[in-house]
Amino acid sequence: MGGAKVTKGRWRAKEPSKVHCTERYEVAYVIGFIEATISGILMGGLYGFIAVSLSLIFGVAKIVNFAHGALFMVAMFLVYWILVLLKVDPYLSSLIAAGFLFFFGYFFQRLFIEPILRREKETAPLTVILLTSGLMMIIENVALLLFGADYRTVKTGYTGKVWEIAGLFIAQPRMIGFVLSLVLILLLELYLRKTNLGRAIRATSQDREAARLMGIDDYRVYKITFGVGGTMLGFAAAFLVPFYFVHPAVGELFVLKSFVIVVLGGLGSITGAFLAGIIVGIIESLGAQFINSALVESLIFIIFIGCLVVKPTGLLGKQRE
Amino acid sequence: MKTIGIILLTFFCVFYYGLGLTYAQQEVKVGVLIPLSGGLAVIGENLQMAHDFAVKEINEAGGIKSLNGAKIKLIYADTRGDSKIGMSEAERLILREGVVAIMGAFQSSVSYTSTEVSEKYQVPYLVPNSLMDAITERGLKYTFRVERKGSLWAKDQIDFIADMGKATGKSARTIGVVYESTDMGQAIAKGIRKWAPEKGLTIGLDEGYPPKTSDMTPVVLKMKRANLDVVILNSYTSDAILLIRTIADQRVNPIAFLGSSSGYSDPSFIKEVGKLAEYFFDLTEWTTDLKHSPLVQQKNAAYKKWNKDNRDFNGGAAFCYASTYILYEALEKAASYDPKKIRDAFATIKITKGPAMMIPWTPIEFDAEGQAKGARMLVVQYRDGQRRSVWPAEIASNKPVWPVPKWEERK
Amino acid sequence: MAFFEIKALQKQFGGLVAIRDLNMSIEQGEIVVLIGPNGAGKTTLFNVITGVYVPKRGQILFKGRNLVGMGPDKICRRGIARTFQIVKPFHTLTVLDNTKVAAFCRIKSHEKATQTSIGILQFLGLEDKAHIPAEHLTLTQKKKLELARALATQPQFLLLDETLAGLNATEIESMIETVRKIREEKGVTILAVEHVMRAVMKISDRVVVIDQGHKIAEGPPEEVVRNPEVIKAYLGEEYGHT
């Protein structure tokens, strides 16, 4: 990066006259992009991880779950109250939250989605979208009534802490969240590949009839998939709470983004969703450096439609006839 | 059996007679339009408390004397932050609830549309805190606005930056405006683009980000690379929290940050962000330590004691409180329930005394377009969680810290 | 040039080769039946001919014009109609409307389309069910409706995909009779996929046998049935050498 001495903190070299003007400018420019890419990767990984549970549900049960954001909000409130009441380390609280949310996901599917699955062979996307939108309205507004409209944050040991590497500032909770998400993604992939329950889930996602013929109780598989999806949301919430706010409407920020990521990553593909999340994160972060960040958001939707039309199974999904 | 009948009969007569008595005293119904659900509910609740406190004081002090002690009755309507709902709610208040006047809407776009409805039905509409210029630039006869126009907010911000430069010798050259792409954000950004060149300031960054942005880092990185001296920010509460935290994480160190109220003056912002808000400047219409009148501290203390989570007034709430008194003065002057007379009272009112004087300018009167004459703003700086007025000198009670210490040097 | 000809056709799904270098031709007015073990690629061939799948290589010539790349609707308008192995009725429409919508392929006016449709329904013995929604029909009636719909588009070349599957003996007899009448009265060339060997022997002028997507035998039914290759394909290795 040229010989210029990069000062800590202030982006302008101490003695402007000493450093040749273009070099100073070029250094800041390059660092700016590296930083934007890294923050894009970190946040993108978290977007991907939030979308993973949707990819599971959408991939396996073909359920277009619009209440995904509301479930995520419930997970965040759960983690918030665990931290406030039990004063536990946020990443430890994720285990408790994940446990609770397994049952929440399990019974969410049992009470609402299953009756529809039982009635119609192949759920018309319309019924499920409207049903889950209705559920989202109920969950979000009950939360508004219970918890009020305040924005809440939690001061954990990690909030506001920053690592500084060669002039780049990386927020600790984001990095830890990213790494833990990566670990959990690999664990989930192993679970799906190695355990027979995991294979049952993948079988049901490929062909529900064939799976039933093989003696797999697809309704139980769906409930477990929703449960596993709930656990993932529990972990994702625990990774986000240290640096994010909690509010009844927080889920709305992630709903459409999760759908974009799930489709880009390929339906039901876990690593696909994670990688697609990172790609979206980078586009958002780098794109915003050039064009207005509002247009970047519409750019992502345009890519979404492009991908749907060109390769509906997503960037990484296999091209299945 | 008969006797029981008689006793019952008399009991009913007395009861009805008594009820009739209290009923004799007429009620002045006033509509209030504010966001009570959706993203802005927390701000709406805050304003509701201020209105209620003012009406409690007015009614306890004997109501409207010129209408033989009629009590003010506030009827709230939730705009949900949606201008379409604001319009039909305004119509409902006028037609079904029969209100004689309306206050409200907080959001510029909602006030902008609901004032059209009150104009059509000729009911006076007092707007305590919406800044969009167009609200009082359409020649409407029934709209009166207390808040200063949005574009002039930007003028004050630019004047403040220039004054700070002169006062401390550390003058800014390039400024940036980062705003949530909503009606308020765009109004202020337009003002900045207009007034900055007049004080020789170049705009290094003009970034409108979409509402409901999930991550502020890209915008903050853009801000960092633009090497700005002063960053003017404008967002509602959720973005404000995210922005400040990301700015602290990324160690962005301009001379100063300058907010434009709304999110940055919301009590839950300060509570959540804590000491990260230290040294943050915020343009606002009011704060608790103004020295232009003792009423400021008196009324704030009374309000703090009255409300359940002993909150101070913030700018928005103080203006709702004071506006309710402006309405009271107008009702006293009009001495009638007829909205047209109340409107005329508003047009000719000139308040120099009473709790409405909490507002940092006197006298309180409206020009032909319904805009409060002499409306001005002030700048506060956050010092250990308190909003201390620092500009303009004649009403501010503290010296500003300019430039702002770097993030690394803060404890 | 032949009425209908397939040249060096190749179609695969990823690694699996569904149709391998297939050549065959059919003359005008013939009834040809395609037989072969399950998964030999018969239905895939139908889907390639009717444009549902696009082949990797090869040509499909109908009266000299190559169909590869055309959509199913264009191929139908060219004169090739088909029925589906798994019936696909328009379940909310009545039987008459199911046929009428197909008749609109050639006829534009309502009355003419209705008359032709009723004619076809009578021809197939479905006219008493004309005003009943398709979803209330039995499987055999639905299969007949598929046929009615295909005929309504006035095709010159008709592809029948296991029309006899799931029928009882008497129904098979009447269906064979109907197929023969379609050829005589309407001059339609027929390519059918069937498993009911008794029917195949009776109805086909020529039989083409396909195994693993490749043609292994062709000719009159009596001959083909005795061909060792065919028996081996059907009954497995050890039976092949009689």
Added chain:
Amino acid sequence: MSWNRTFPAVAVSVAVLFPFVMRDPYFLHAAITVLLFAFLASSWNIIGGLAGQHSFGHSVFFGIGAYVSTILFIYWNVPPFLGMIVGGIIAAIASIGIGYPCFKLRGPYFALSTLAFTEIFRIIATTTEQVGPVDFKGAAGILIPFRPGNSFVNFQFAEKAYYYYIILAMLILILFIHNWIEKSRWGLYLAAIRDNEDAARSIGINARRFKILALMISAFFGAMAGTFYAQFFLYIEPILFSSALSIEILLIAIVGGAGTLMGPFLGSLILTPISELTRTYLGGTYAGVQLIIYGGVLVAVMMFAPQGIIPPLAKRYRKLFERRA
């Protein structure tokens, strides 16, 4: 089937007399909103009901209609009724751009791609401010200049009854068009595509062309509703392009019975008052409760009557009818 004739006849005659009976402008306002959403749902019904393509992008056409007629009215003084037609044409053209990619997809993908289009249009509308002579005013939205008195040229009226009769006439128009399409050759094609697209293509129907044609008609009338909305509320903003509005329109058509003639009207008759009433009586005090109720209705209908109200009634009535015939 007399059911399909008696119900519309009764409904129309009651509707025509309503303004004379109901003097209170507030209820008239609510009635106009009911008719507006019935019209919107009916316009969606042509693509969603007849062709079975459950598009979530209807608010795009609604928004285009509102913006086009308003800008033509403000900057070039084009009478809004004319602006309505121009808006409809532009929306129809836009629908080709939207339909072409989206109709390649089916099921959840189709729904999501149309939803994505509403987000794209909303973002563009929110961020564009000054384009040439026209100031879109971005997020602030555009106020249609208030013209006092009743005038068809300005499409603005002092009494609400005018608005009422205009939207009623528009609704009757679209019901006739729905009926005409359903009975026509195109109607059969669309029904075939709805029931089974593969089978429809195999009998010579160019499925994508007819789906796009249906979408164009649906978009044209969706835009007309946008113009009416703009002239009735005298204010338009980027939120008109929101996915929430698309879902609301869809819900009304589904609750009533997608694909049926009177389904959308019945759906709006039931749902729109619910959201209006709960907002007025509960909105002020219990924030958000009205959304819980609305969500509750949504969940209940989807769980227990997904094809809406008319199909089960019609079936029962048709069975009755059949037995007698």
